[in-house]
Amino acid sequence: MTKSKVKRGLFAPIKTRKISDEVYKQIVASISSGQFKPGEKIPSEREMASELGISRQSLREALHRAEVMGLIKVRQGEGSFIRSSVHEPLKPALTVIIEKEAEKIFEFLEIRKLIEGWCAEKAAREANAEDLDYIRAILDQMKTIGSKDKRWEEMDVAFHLAIAEASHNVIAMHIMEALKVNFGTFFRFRNSITSSEKTDLLWQHHNEIFQAICSRNPALAKQKLVDHLDFIESKIKADMGKMKNG
Numbered sequence: 001m002t003k004s005k006v007k008r009g010l011f012a013p014i015k016t017r018k019i020s021d022e023v024y025k026q027i028v029a030s031i032s033s034g035q036f037k038p039g040e041k042i043p044s045e046r047e048m049a050s051e052l053g054i055s056r057q058s059l060r061e062a063l064h065r066a067e068v069m070g071l072i073k074v075r076q077g078e079g080s081f082i083r084s085s086v087h088e089p090l091k092p093a094l095t096v097i098i099e100k101e102a103e104k105i106f107e108f109l110e111i112r113k114l115i116e117g118w119c120a121e122k123a124a125r126e127a128n129a130e131d132l133d134y135i136r137a138i139l140d141q142m143k144t145i146g147s148k149d150k151r152w153e154e155m156d157v158a159f160h161l162a163i164a165e166a167s168h169n170v171i172a173m174h175i176m177e178a179l180k181v182n183f184g185t186f187f188r189f190r191n192s193i194t195s196s197e198k199t200d201l202l203w204q205h206h207n208e209i210f211q212a213i214c215s216r217n218p219a220l221a222k223q224k225l226v227d228h229l230d231f232i233e234s235k236i237k238a239d240m241g242k243m244k245n246g
Contacts, residue, residue: 007225008142019054023062026052029070036082042072044079109233113226115175116160121222122167131166136208137160157183159206163225166213205231 042048045063049056051182062082066072066075073083108227121133142155157180164176 010159017116019058020061022064023052023054023059024065027062027071031082032114038082040082041078042082052156065240106233109229112179114230115172115179116163116229117222117226119164119167119169119172119176120209120213120225121218122169122172122222123163124218126168127166127213132160132210132214135159135162135166135213139203139210142206153183156206163213194212 020117022180036042043051045056045059049059052059063072063074067074067080070083072080074080100122138155138159142152142159145155161173161176161180164173169172205224209221209224209228210222
């Protein structure tokens, strides 16, 4: 395999305290500008560190971040290679994984069941009157617009985030905020199989979760939320099965 050489002038010396952050930005810029192509091998750590004028440790931190974000692929004994297309918008790694590997949507749902089920259970204990009024208002809007309306997705996300907020657990709220960015990809899978479902069925699922929270029944609130996600999962699996067989 031929040795990759540094493209002169590609990187600029680092003059900031947040060295790894600046290196990462330069890597992203190089990919976005087309100077590195998908599948192309990037220079070695020694070469890059030398041109950048930084330590190899700082460079490794930036490369690790690029790998986590799905921009590069590290092959043991071979080096690092560009994975992301330079003309595609950069997306969080989880979103990229879900979009590229459809089966991963079920792993996403599995995590949602664990986290949101816990949030619903906690909300049934901790939600105050203001929390309940807010969730009720969201449900009222969902009832009015229906699941085929584009605004349904926005309200659906708001409903699930509101439950996390009603748990009054800051960590849970931040986790849900982090997952929120991937809901758009999830909805594209869900919409392919729920368009024929009755609008009131999906709304009823959400209302049952809410009613369990209102009744201060933690176990039921958790079960209703998990049941809802189980229902969605079964429909997605059925739809995928039809696509494979059709």
